[in-house]
Amino acid sequence: MRWSSWVIVRRGLLLLLFGGVIIYSLFPVYWMVISGLRARSALFKPLLLPGPYAMQSYNTILRLTDFPTYYVNSIVVALSTTLLTIVVVTPMAYALVRSRLPGMMVIVRAMLFAYMFPALLLAIPIYIFLVKIGFDDSLISLVLTYCSFTLPLGVWLMWGFFKSFPFEIEEAALVDGCSRWQAVYRVILPITLPGVLTVAIFSFLLAWSDFVFSLILITKDELKTLPYGLASITDAYDANWGELMAGSTMIALPLLVLFVFLGKYFIRGLSMGAVKS
Amino acid sequence: MATLRRSASVALPSPARVARVGPLERRERKLFLAFLTPGLVLSIGAIFLPVLYAIQLSFYHAESFIATPRFVGLANYVQMFADPRYWQAFLHGLVYAVSTVCLQVLIGIGIALLLHLEFHGRNWLRGAAMAPYILPTVIVVYIWKWVLDVNHGLINTALSGLGLGTVEWFGTPLMAWLSTIFVSVWHWTPFVTITFLAALQTVSDDLYDAAAVDGANAWQRLLYVTLPVLKPVLVVIIMLRSIFMFNKFDIVWLLTAGGPLTATEHLPILAYQKTFRMFDLGGGAAVATSIFIFLTLLIWIYFRLFPIEEHG
Numbered sequence: 001m002r003w004s005s006w007v008i009v010r011r012g013l014l015l016l017l018f019g020g021v022i023i024y025s026l027f028p029v030y031w032m033v034i035s036g037l038r039a040r041s042a043l044f045k046p047l048l049l050p051g052p053y054a055m056q057s058y059n060t061i062l063r064l065t066d067f068p069t070y071y072v073n074s075i076v077v078a079l080s081t082t083l084l085t086i087v088v089v090t091p092m093a094y095a096l097v098r099s100r101l102p103g104m105m106v107i108v109r110a111m112l113f114a115y116m117f118p119a120l121l122l123a124i125p126i127y128i129f130l131v132k133i134g135f136d137d138s139l140i141s142l143v144l145t146y147c148s149f150t151l152p153l154g155v156w157l158m159w160g161f162f163k164s165f166p167f168e169i170e171e172a173a174l175v176d177g178c179s180r181w182q183a184v185y186r187v188i189l190p191i192t193l194p195g196v197l198t199v200a201i202f203s204f205l206l207a208w209s210d211f212v213f214s215l216i217l218i219t220k221d222e223l224k225t226l227p228y229g230l231a232s233i234t235d236a237y238d239a240n241w242g243e244l245m246a247g248s249t250m251i252a253l254p255l256l257v258l259f260v261f262l263g264k265y266f267i268r269g270l271s272m273g274a275v276k277s
Numbered sequence: 278m279a280t281l282r283r284s285a286s287v288a289l290p291s292p293a294r295v296a297r298v299g300p301l302e303r304r305e306r307k308l309f310l311a312f313l314t315p316g317l318v319l320s321i322g323a324i325f326l327p328v329l330y331a332i333q334l335s336f337y338h339a340e341s342f343i344a345t346p347r348f349v350g351l352a353n354y355v356q357m358f359a360d361p362r363y364w365q366a367f368l369h370g371l372v373y374a375v376s377t378v379c380l381q382v383l384i385g386i387g388i389a390l391l392l393h394l395e396f397h398g399r400n401w402l403r404g405a406a407m408a409p410y411i412l413p414t415v416i417v418v419y420i421w422k423w424v425l426d427v428n429h430g431l432i433n434t435a436l437s438g439l440g441l442g443t444v445e446w447f448g449t450p451l452m453a454w455l456s457t458i459f460v461s462v463w464h465w466t467p468f469v470t471i472t473f474l475a476a477l478q479t480v481s482d483d484l485y486d487a488a489a490v491d492g493a494n495a496w497q498r499l500l501y502v503t504l505p506v507l508k509p510v511l512v513v514i515i516m517l518r519s520i521f522m523f524n525k526f527d528i529v530w531l532l533t534a535g536g537p538l539t540a541t542e543h544l545p546i547l548a549y550q551k552t553f554r555m556f557d558l559g560g561g562a563a564v565a566t567s568i569f570i571f572l573t574l575l576i577w578i579y580f581r582l583f584p585i586e587e588h589g
Binding site: 144145 | 394411553561566
């Protein structure tokens with residue numbers, strides 16, 4: 001008798017804790033989605049359940065502000081950053097693990113070091129330099145700047161990935177008469193895909209979410225990306241909370257979708273990044 | 278296993294290769310160099326040159342982004358170290374980093390232990406616990422500013438509904454600090470949760486079985502088995518989080534902009550203010566360089582504690 005009631009208490013306590021974790025993690029997200037969808041009249045009522053729905057907030061932010069332009073800019077910038085990072089990082093990490101050239105560990109260490117640099121320390125000199133050569137306020141320089149944090153992270157993740165890689169397969173391909181290039185292309189790349197995907201997700205996330213670099217490098221309204229764009233909407237249009245939450249929901253949506261479908265790679269990247277040593 | 282095999286395959290052919298570099302080897306070297314070059318060029322251009330430029334600029338005086346800087350030696354540093362505002366910001370940064378990291382680690386480990394239990398829908402719950410981390414910082418800030426809004430926010434509406442009166446969550450220095458720390462902890466705790474959870478899965482069940490045979494209860498198993506085994510991972514997590522939290526600019530800037538007045542101003546915000554609001558570019562660069570030196574010290578300790586091994 002005593003035992004079974006202890007089980008019930010234990011179960012109840014665990015359920016309470018699980019509920020706590022869910023509310024702690026998801027309630028603010030729920031509140032964002034709901035606030036964006038509520039009619040203006042319902043916005044200030046302390047109801048946990050939505051009042052009358054309206055697309056009012058979405059209409060306002062999509063029609064009266066430059067939000068759609070910011071959205072296009074963000075897609076272009078985030079995708080370019082992702083592509084550039086993968087194309088540069090994958091061969092680099094492969095060479096770092098496989099080449100046996102001198103100084104490879106120095107590069108790996110330097111990249112991990114660079115990964116910890118403060119964003120501001122990089123953004124300020126880059127901005128001053130870009131102003132000097134007249135290349136500030138451009139999406140291309142924004143993409144190149146984003147490589148200052150996607151490259152170190154990407155090299156670090158891919159280096160770890162290649163290190164734990166069964167290179168016997170590649171050796172076998174080499175023995176069978178493949179050139180190094182063929183071995184990479186036919187054997188390595190297909191198995192590398194999960195690692196590449198992890199790097200891609202993080203590059204996209206970092207570029208999509210960045211506020212600091214666009215705040216410092218971009219001044220023209222038509223070149224702003226989403227996070228900075230949303231922040232400047234607050235200042236310029238005196239947007240209300242419903243509109244801000246509608247904008248936030250639209251910014252978060254691609255990330256939430258990515259996470260639902262590719263969460264596995266995301267979690268792997270986090271674990272690899274920190275549990276390495 | 279993988280390590281053994283790899284080092285074996287590395288070790289075997291090397292004596293012959295040291296002896297003479299054949300044409301094949303030379304062609305391979307060219308391919309590898311081609312693989313390395315774009316990444317090296319981009320990292321030097323986007324990371325290492327800017328850092329050097331910032332350090333150089335900290336020895337110059339410049340009042341605009343286009344003017345030619347004038348060399349002033351250590352004047353920026355002398356001025357900076359004599360400025361009480363600098364030391365206040367330094368202290369703020371320390372308090373912010375230490376408090377957020379401690380809370381993230383405690384809450385993160387707690388949630389990780391909970392999600393390590395076996396139950397239905399565990400993966401679903403793990404996904405849910407990640408949500409705060411994947412949201413962009415700007416959105417995290419706006420959600421919480423809305424929830425904590427003085428007049429119409431959910432919390433204050435609920436408080437006044439209960440007859441408790443409202444709280445100005447960002448109005449006083451103390452409340453601004455507490456709110457900023459809370460939002461930061463909420464945003465980045467999942468990093469600790471997920472990394473610690475991954476580490477938990479590497480702890481062998483044999484250890485727990487042995488402890489159970491010795492009559493250890495759940496609390497003792499955590500204290501004497503789990504935590505000691507995972508200590509290296511924990512130190513890595515704490516180091517990484519400390520470095521990142523000490524660097525955070527956007528979340529504090531968007532929440533309080535360093536205010537009220539300079540109550541929540543830490544070094545990254547001071548560097549930004551000096552550069553873009555006071556147009557003291559050299560001074561801003563000096564602050565940024567001082568952050569850099571402090572962090573380099575931390576990272577150096579980190580590398581001493583956890584050297585990256587060639588065959589690790």
